[in-house]
Amino acid sequence: MNVEQVYKDSSALLQGHFKLSSGNHSEYYLQSAKVLEDPKTAKMLAVALAKQIKDSGIKVDAVCSPALGGIIAGFALATALDVRFIFAERVDGVMSIRRGFEVKDGENYVMCEDIITTGGSALEAAKQVEASGGNIVAFAALANRGFCSRVGNNADPKANCKLPANTPLFALDDFTFEMYAPEDCPLCKEGKSEAYKPGSRGN
Ligand code: ZN
Numbered sequence: 299m300n301v302e303q304v305y306k307d308s309s310a311l312l313q314g315h316f317k318l319s320s321g322n323h324s325e326y327y328l329q330s331a332k333v334l335e336d337p338k339t340a341k342m343l344a345v346a347l348a349k350q351i352k353d354s355g356i357k358v359d360a361v362c363s364p365a366l367g368g369i370i371a372g373f374a375l376a377t378a379l380d381v382r383f384i385f386a387e388r389v390d391g392v393m394s395i396r397r398g399f400e401v402k403d404g405e406n407y408v409m410c411e412d413i414i415t416t417g418g419s420a421l422e423a424a425k426q427v428e429a430s431g432g433n434i435v436a437f438a439a440l441a442n443r444g445f446c447s448r449v450g451n452n453a454d455p456k457a458n459c460k461l462p463a464n465t466p467l468f469a470l471d472d473f474t475f476e477m478y479a480p481e482d483c484p485l486c487k488e489g490k491s492e493a494y495k496p497g498s499r500g501n
Contacts (some may be wrong), residue, residue, distance in 0.1 A: 299346055301441055301471035311447040314483040317493040320415075323483040326475040327496050330440060333463040343440050344374035345469060351379065351408065351469045356435050359405040362386060362427055364393065364419040371440055372410035379408075382441035386423035393422040401430035414439040414469060417446055417461035437467040440472065444474030 311333035312420045316324050334340040351358060353442040358381055363372030365387035376383035384399040395401065408422045411417075413438065424434040446459040448467045461467055478484065485491060 299342075299470065301343070303472065304339060304343070305330075305333055305441075305473075307368045308336065309338060312496060315491040315493050317495045319495075322477040323480055323481070323485060323493045324475055325485060326473075328413055328441070328473060329496060330367065330371065333440070334374070334412070340370060341378070341390060343439045344371070344378040346378035346470055347375055347438055347440065347468060348378035350470075351357045351436060351438065354436075354449070354466065354468070356408075356466075357406055358408050358435065360432075361385060361408045361409045361410050361438075362395075362432075364423040364425060367413075368411040368420070371412040375438060376406065376409050386426050393419070395423075395426050395430065399465070401427055401432040403407055405432045406435045407432045408436045408438050408468075409434055410438040412439065413441050413443060413473070414446055414448075414461070414467060415443045416458050417467075421460045421462075434465055437461055437465060439467070439469045441473045442467065442469035444472050448472070 310329045312327040316327040318324055331401035350438050358379055360382040363369050363385045365385050369385050373383050386393050386395050407427050409420045411420050420437055427434060443466050445456040446461050447453055447455045450468045
């Protein structure tokens with residue numbers, strides 16, 4: 299499956315001059331919500347991701363996602379794996395598991411995001427699951443932004459990858475785009491456009 303083409307076909311791979319949540323600038327932006335807007339596409343991607351996890355032989359009891367971005371991908375993955383789904387959310391900036399979700403001692407969790415960039419939110423949510431007695435047996439995402447090492451590509455993780463090296467990351471593809479600090483951004487230097495955050499202009 300060509301995941302990049304799936305993103306393009308869903309108008310989810312945007313080209314322009316973007317300000318990422320990290321503050322860096324990029325010519326590309328991934329709008330995973332657009333890919334997951336079509337349940338058939340969400341299911342197709344989740345089934346492919348679930349197959350990787352099943353083929354690895356890892357036993358999974360449940361999937362957890364950090365809200366909000368990971369929820370649809372995580373729910374679709376849990377459906378494909380036929381296991382429970384819970385999510386963690388930020389309350390006053392701190393990742394928490396609420397809403398009556400119960401993590402039982404010794405349960406095996408996959409922590410699922412839509413896209414893994416540095417993995418910061420996934421790691422915070424994973425720590426909450428572990429603090430409640432669960433095990434994080436894998437991380438998963440539709441795509442890996444190329445900072446972390448995923449099963450099957452064996453590239454070394456970059457220094458800014460926050461995911462633990464001893465837990466596998468499953469993803470369908472690598473999306474490696476350049477990111478620039480604002481002062482080094484070639485698009486800014488061109489002077490033809492200003493970086494903007496997708497979603498801030500009604501899109
Ligand atoms: Zn710029």
